[in-house]
Amino acid sequence: MRILGVMVRKELMQILRDKLMLRQIFIMPVVQLLILSSATTFEVKRASMYVVDRDRTPASTALIERLRASGRFDLVGASPSMSLADDALLSRRAGIVVSLPAGFERDVVTRHAATVQLVLNAEDGAAAGVTQSYAAQIIAAYARELGADLVPAVMPAGIVDVRARGWYNPELNYRDYMVPGLLVQLVTVIGTLMTAMNIVREKEIGTLDQLSVTPLGRGTFIAAKLIPLLIIAMIELSLGLIVARVVFDVPMEGSLALVFFAALIYLIAALGIGLWISTLVDTQQQAMFITFFMLMIYLLMSGMFTPVRSMPDWAQWMAAVNPVKHIIGVMRAVMLKGATLADIARPLTFLAAFGAVVLSLAVRQYGKRVG
Amino acid sequence: MNITALRAFVVKEIHHILRDRQTLTILLLMPLVQVVLFGYALRSDVREVRVVTVDPAPDHATLAIRNRFAATPRFHVVAARATMDAIEPLFRRGDADVAVVFEPGFAGRLEGETPPRLMIAVDAADPNTGTTMLTFARAVIAAQEAEWQSGRRGVRIDVATRMRFNPTLESVNLFVPGLIALVLTLVSALMTAISLSREKERGTLEVLLVSPLHPTEIIVGKVLPYLVLAFANVVTAVLAARLVFHVPFNGSLLLLLAESVLYSLVSLSIGVLVASKTPSQRAAMLTAMMATLLPSTILSGMIFPVASMPRLLQVVTNIVPARWFIIIARGIMLKGVGLEHLWRETLVLVAMLLVMMTVAIRSFKPRLA
Numbered sequence: 189m190r191i192l193g194v195m196v197r198k199e200l201m202q203i204l205r206d207k208l209m210l211r212q213i214f215i216m217p218v219v220q221l222l223i224l225s226s227a228t229t230f231e232v233k234r235a236s237m238y239v240v241d242r243d244r245t246p247a248s249t250a251l252i253e254r255l256r257a258s259g260r261f262d263l264v265g266a267s268p269s270m271s272l273a274d275d276a277l278l279s280r281r282a283g284i285v286v287s288l289p290a291g292f293e294r295d296v297v298t299r300h301a302a303t304v305q306l307v308l309n310a311e312d313g314a315a316a317g318v319t320q321s322y323a324a325q326i327i328a329a330y331a332r333e334l335g336a337d338l339v340p341a342v343m344p345a346g347i348v349d350v351r352a353r354g355w356y357n358p359e360l361n362y363r364d365y366m367v368p369g370l371l372v373q374l375v376t377v378i379g380t381l382m383t384a385m386n387i388v389r390e391k392e393i394g395t396l397d398q399l400s401v402t403p404l405g406r407g408t409f410i411a412a413k414l415i416p417l418l419i420i421a422m423i424e425l426s427l428g429l430i431v432a433r434v435v436f437d438v439p440m441e442g443s444l445a446l447v448f449f450a451a452l453i454y455l456i457a458a459l460g461i462g463l464w465i466s467t468l469v470d471t472q473q474q475a476m477f478i479t480f481f482m483l484m485i486y487l488l489m490s491g492m493f494t495p496v497r498s499m500p501d502w503a504q505w506m507a508a509v510n511p512v513k514h515i516i517g518v519m520r521a522v523m524l525k526g527a528t529l530a531d532i533a534r535p536l537t538f539l540a541a542f543g544a545v546v547l548s549l550a551v552r553q554y555g556k557r558v559g
Numbered sequence: 560m561n562i563t564a565l566r567a568f569v570v571k572e573i574h575h576i577l578r579d580r581q582t583l584t585i586l587l588l589m590p591l592v593q594v595v596l597f598g599y600a601l602r603s604d605v606r607e608v609r610v611v612t613v614d615p616a617p618d619h620a621t622l623a624i625r626n627r628f629a630a631t632p633r634f635h636v637v638a639a640r641a642t643m644d645a646i647e648p649l650f651r652r653g654d655a656d657v658a659v660v661f662e663p664g665f666a667g668r669l670e671g672e673t674p675p676r677l678m679i680a681v682d683a684a685d686p687n688t689g690t691t692m693l694t695f696a697r698a699v700i701a702a703q704e705a706e707w708q709s710g711r712r713g714v715r716i717d718v719a720t721r722m723r724f725n726p727t728l729e730s731v732n733l734f735v736p737g738l739i740a741l742v743l744t745l746v747s748a749l750m751t752a753i754s755l756s757r758e759k760e761r762g763t764l765e766v767l768l769v770s771p772l773h774p775t776e777i778i779v780g781k782v783l784p785y786l787v788l789a790f791a792n793v794v795t796a797v798l799a800a801r802l803v804f805h806v807p808f809n810g811s812l813l814l815l816l817a818e819s820v821l822y823s824l825v826s827l828s829i830g831v832l833v834a835s836k837t838p839s840q841r842a843a844m845l846t847a848m849m850a851t852l853l854p855s856t857i858l859s860g861m862i863f864p865v866a867s868m869p870r871l872l873q874v875v876t877n878i879v880p881a882r883w884f885i886i887i888a889r890g891i892m893l894k895g896v897g898l899e900h901l902w903r904e905t906l907v908l909v910a911m912l913l914v915m916m917t918v919a920i921r922s923f924k925p926r927l928a
Contacts, residue, residue: 208838212845220853223875227857229867230687277723279900280886283866301715310722311889312733315864321694324718335714347708348624348700349674352693354683355650365685385841469581472840473753477585485596493862494601495688503600517653524684527651534652 191404195412203386203416213382217374217424221431224370228493229362232318237261238273238282247293247334251304254330255286260322277309284308284319296334356441356524367438368519369492371428372454375421376487376512379455381479382417383462388475391466406555414459418452425451441526447519453536454515456543464550486512511542564772568780575754576784586750586788590742590796597738598731598804605691611638611646613660620666620675624703628659631699656682657692669707724893732807735800736888737861739793739819740881741852746789747823748851749844751830755781756843759834774923782827789823790816809895815888821908822884826851828915829880835922855881883907 204210237255241248255261264282267273276282287305295302306323310316357364390396399409425448432438440447462479469475489503490496490512496504507513514535521527529536576583610628614621628634637655640646649655660678668675679696683689725732758764767777793816800806829851837843856862858872859881865873876882883904890896890904898905 206842208842209845212842212849216845216849220849223872224857226869226872228863230863231867232864233867235866278894278896296714296716301717303717303719305719305721307721307723310725311893312864313722313725314733315867316722316725320720320722324720327716327718331714331716334716338714347674348669348704349676350697350700351676351678352697353678353680354686354689354693355680356682356684357686357689358683360683360686360690362686389841471579472844473757474579474581476753476844477582481585481589481592485592488596489600495605495685498602498604498606498688499600520684521651521653525651531648531651 192408192412192415195404195408196415199386199412199416200419203420213378213420213424214427217378218427218431221367221370221374221428222435225363225367225432225436228366228370230314231362232315232322234259235261235283235319235322236264236281238264238276238285239266240268240270240273240285240287241266242268242290243288243292245293247296248288251288251327251330252286254326255323258322258326260319260326273307277307280309282309283316284323286323297338300335300338363436364438364524365520367432367436368523369490369516371425371432372512372516372519373487373492374428375425375451375455376458376483378421378424379417379458380462380465380483381476382420383414383459384465384469384475384479385472386417387413387463387466388469388472392471406551410463410551410554414463417459417462418455421455421458422448422451438523440523442522442528446522446529446532450515450518450522450532450536450539453539453543454511454518457511457539457546460543460546460550464546464553467550467553486510489513490516492516509542511539514539561771561773561776564770565776565780568772568776569783572754572780572784576788586746586792587795589745590738590792591799593738593742594731594735594796594799594803597734598800601734605688605695606633608634608692608695609637609654609656610634610696611640611649611655611658612636613640613643613646613658615641615661616663616665618664618666620669621661624659624661624677624700627699627703628696633695634699650682653682656688657696659696731800731804732893733889734861735796735804735806736892737859737881737885738800739796739888740822740859740861740884741855742792742796743789743819743823743884744826744851744855744881746785746792747826748830748833749847750785750788751782751827752833752837752843752847753840754785755831755834756837756840760840775920778831778920778923782831785827786820786823790819793819806892808892810891811897814897815891818884818887818891818905818908821905821912822880825880825908825912825915828912828919831919832915832922835919854879858882859885861885880908880911883911 203213239252241252252263256263261284265272265276270285270287273282273285273287277285285305285307287307289303289305292302292304304327306320308316308320354360387396390399429440429444429447433440461482465475465478465482469478489499489507490510491507492512496507496513499507518527518532518535518539521532612625612628614625617625625636625639629636634657638649643660646655646658650658658678658680660680662676665675665677677700679693679700681689681693681696683693755764758767768774772780797808797812797815801808830847833847833850834843837846854876858865858868858876858879860876861881865876865882868876887901887904887908890901894900
């Protein structure tokens, strides 16, 4: 036990001695959180609009005005020429072209039906879809208004007064949703990458052989390697939570203790993966590449950026055994929804089991390679 | 320049790369795995919505709406309750997405003066999915309303939409050009930085510096094999995208390859710069990751649209080379445009290359001191 204490202190000193590493460990994550949480948004705020109005009547002008007044569309150009509009799309000056055919107003008045053409730059398909639905909603509202004017005395019967509520994130703030995931990413990178690199470095320099001829037991050595990184990862998490709270005002509906408890259980799995990687490779470069490769798959398939339930079935099965998916779900549930221990018991049990299996496999593997 | 010595040096470098099977496998596999991940797994369309209905006093109108939800393939009714109790835990555990709550006396009010109230509560923790689910739920109710009101009609304005450059809205079409940028960054900047700083850490760089090779030749020799590797990766990614996902390729392949080389050179310069500024492999790796990989994925518009970012961050994205390259790659692949529309972005990359290369060669000291 005393030896373990000495070893942990030695490891901590070794990590903290390196000023550059220290900066990387403590300052970069904060910067990363600040930048990432602002940048990782799919929210489509405004689109640049080009108008081809071949009708030029009060009805067509009013429709364009409606779109502009919504605050979603900035008018960047207007002309009656579709080829000029096309050029604006190609050179990315415009994101959407609204085209009103000649006779728009006449059709509205006489036939009570008219057509508007929207042409979108759909390079980014998702964003284009959102922009299109904004435009369609505004146009539909305009049509209803025209209907009330032109076709009077429509009975209001058969109408439902729909009230919508967005629970857990009523202001639809994307940042609140991303921050719990980003915190997980932070501790994962520290936990897995640093563990793998740290042990491989001793291997590369040759000090690992020196350590293995000391009376130090294998268990003590591994514990001495993992505990400091566990501590650092927890400090990182605290730092991240403070930034999230103070700078971004991200809600903490559930218990803070539960967040730390869940993170601790998850980190055992994350460190175990790092240890396991370190037994497979010989150089830091390899360790970095393998870790990076694995983390990329883990993070992308975890539902951090896109919902797991939108994935095809095989990807959902893969996600079911992905520890990152479970911990992100837990963090979001506790921080945004105020979930209690009972609510998250299922994923926590999985994480604990995963951690136990990976860590014991890694320790066995470690023994085979070095012992 | 001493061609024979340079060739020998490049051959040595290639041996280094080929010897490390693990890293090489990952490098060659990476673009394939990424194309598959981005192509199949990463989509944000909502496939299935789990609904809970809360109907305290069922009547023919509420049943009509409930049946409509049950009959819509996208919706899956997981529970029907009479009160609001015990709805929340379903949401907290993530077992339900939408709650449809009726008020008592629903059918009676439908014919009266004040319309009946109906609440749709969605799990909006993920704002995107939340908004989409709400839109779907509203559409179901709107369809029922339309049935009740059939016969009475107002004015209709039809919206004819044309999605240019990506008519099926496939996200893979958007991601593949970005992926090329990511792979190029990874191979060019990260690998160069690590490989150079490893020589530094092990002391073999000193050996190289006292050799007849000029420092510039050392850099060229270091960089050349990685350029070839990067090139191979671009071709793999484009082929995989084309054959497996049928991503369109409307423009000139030659132009794309030329622009890829240009972008690679910018990344390589950053890699050399990082290596000369950092003391160890670990530091070089972390710095290269922070300086290149992160901006290339997050601040480049590859996944998250630049237009959605805060103004200040949008300004910052201008100094990210990947941002410009992605515009170019998307322009060539999806829009089929040529230099006449992309000269500005190309010029930005050229300027970046000149600056980065000058700084990198300057900072690569011929002496280790």
